[in-house]
Amino acid sequence: ATLNAALSDSHSEKDYQQVYNAIANQIREYDEYDGAIGFGPALVRLAWHLSGTFVGPVGCPHISGGSFGGTIRLPKEASDPANNALENARWVLEPVKKQFSWISYGDLYTLAGVTAVQEMGGPKIGWRAGRKDLGVEYASTGKLPDASRDADYIRSLFVKRMGFTERETVALIGAHALGSCHVQAPVLPGATKSQGVGSGYTGRWTAAPNFFTNEFYRLLLEDKWTPKKWDGPFQYENKDELMMLPTDMALVQDASMKKLVVEYAKDQEKFFKDFAPAFKKLLELGIDFKGNKTYEFKTLDEQDL
Ligand code: DDH
Incomplete structure (x- = not known):
């Protein structure tokens, strides 16, 4: 069974490019957020956490979770401890939702x-459109990964x-080139203090956490990672105070996963080539898009905006 996307979508690729641009402008507007990340x-984490609750695989009769219903907007799913600090990501998209009220949350968050x-x-x-907002009976908790675990758990x-x-x-976990771990959720623009807690882990994975690169793999392989001495959960650090989670280190502790890490560390183009369809698949888990077309959007730069 799959959830069926809306077929006769009255909006065009041009309309979705407008939504893309509005999201991209929010990213530009608030570039000082979270230590200028x-x-x-x-x-990216919001889209992944909305989608990564999926229990399938496709074709199995009792699927649940996934991005279709936009259920991470609902308190039941938003308050899953795995989703700590994601209220900030939803905050920055709310003006976009107001402007384009016709878009579903599932479409908005995956497009973001x-x-x-x-x-x-x-x-x-x-990216394809057609998700429909669903109610709390579809909300999903307890399905996102625990960072303290090993390669077999990831599998x-x-x-x-x-x-x-x-x-x-x-390839998907290479997204950890981006962003950082937080003990406290970052302070929102205009606020004076943090509104909530983070995962409890701390630090950035790479020195350029707002550039999508293969740095995560290179650092994982080439740097020396030692257990961080602190009161928080077990994690690794290098001499530059960058970090790795136990599940990140698992990728080089496991022989067959390590081969892929080596491949991606050497070849960013290959990483990009594998990441793109894998991320699309993640955002589409459990959904039957029927004949809906796949759109590819222009960046703001490509539009000279
Ligand atoms: Fe992740 N991730 N992730 N992750 N993730 C965290 C942050 C970010 C795990 C744990 C954490 C993926 C896989 C895993 C991003 C993208 C992706 C944090 C820190 C933890 C903990 C949260 C905080 O404190 O604010 C674990 C465990 C896994 C796993 O696979 C076993 C995947 C697949 C993706 C993806 O996008 C495809 C991103 C981006 C961030 C940075 C967020 C931020 O605010 O910065």
Whole structure:
């Protein structure tokens, strides 16, 4: 079973490009957010957390989760501890939702992930419209990964439960070139203090956390990572105070995943080529788009905006 996307979508690719532009302008507007990282990484994480609740794989009779219903907007799913700090990502998209009230939250949040990857210099991600907002009975909790675990756990979630290949799995986790981990959620523009807690982990993975690159793999392989001495959860650090989660280190502790890390560390183009369809697949888990067309959006730069 799959959830069926709206077929006769009355909006055109041009309309969705307008939404893309509005999201991209929000990223530009608030570029000082989170220590001048901006909202790009948070929007990628929002799209992933909305989609990564999927229990399938496609074709199995009892699917649940996924991006279709936009259910991360609902308090039940938003308050899953795995979604800590994502209220900020939803905050920055609310003006876009007001301007384009016809778009569903599932479409808006997935399009925001696509926009953020592209605006941060990543590959073009094909995207399809047609998700419909669903109610709280479709909200999904407890399905997102626990960062303290190992490679077999990652396989059990991504390969067995969501239907990704191991290659797609390793490519997706390369998104950790972006953003950072937070003990406290970053302070919102205009506010004076943090509105909530983060994951409890701390630090950035790379020195350029708002550029989409293969740096995550290169650092994972080439740097020396040691356990961080602190009161927080077990994590790794290098001499430059960059960080890795236990699940990140798992990618080089496992022989077959490590091969892919080596490949992506050497070849950013190959990483981009594999990431783009894997991210599209993530955003579409459990959805039957029927004949809906795949759109590819222009960046603001490409439009001279
Ligand atoms: Fe992640 N991620 N992620 N992640 N993730 C965190 C931040 C970001 C795990 C744990 C964490 C993916 C996979 C995994 C991004 C994208 C993606 C944080 C820190 C934790 C913890 C949150 C905070 O404190 O604010 C684990 C575990 C996994 C796993 O696979 C086992 C994937 C697949 C993606 C993706 O996008 C495809 C991004 C981006 C961030 C940075 C967010 C920010 O605000 O900055």
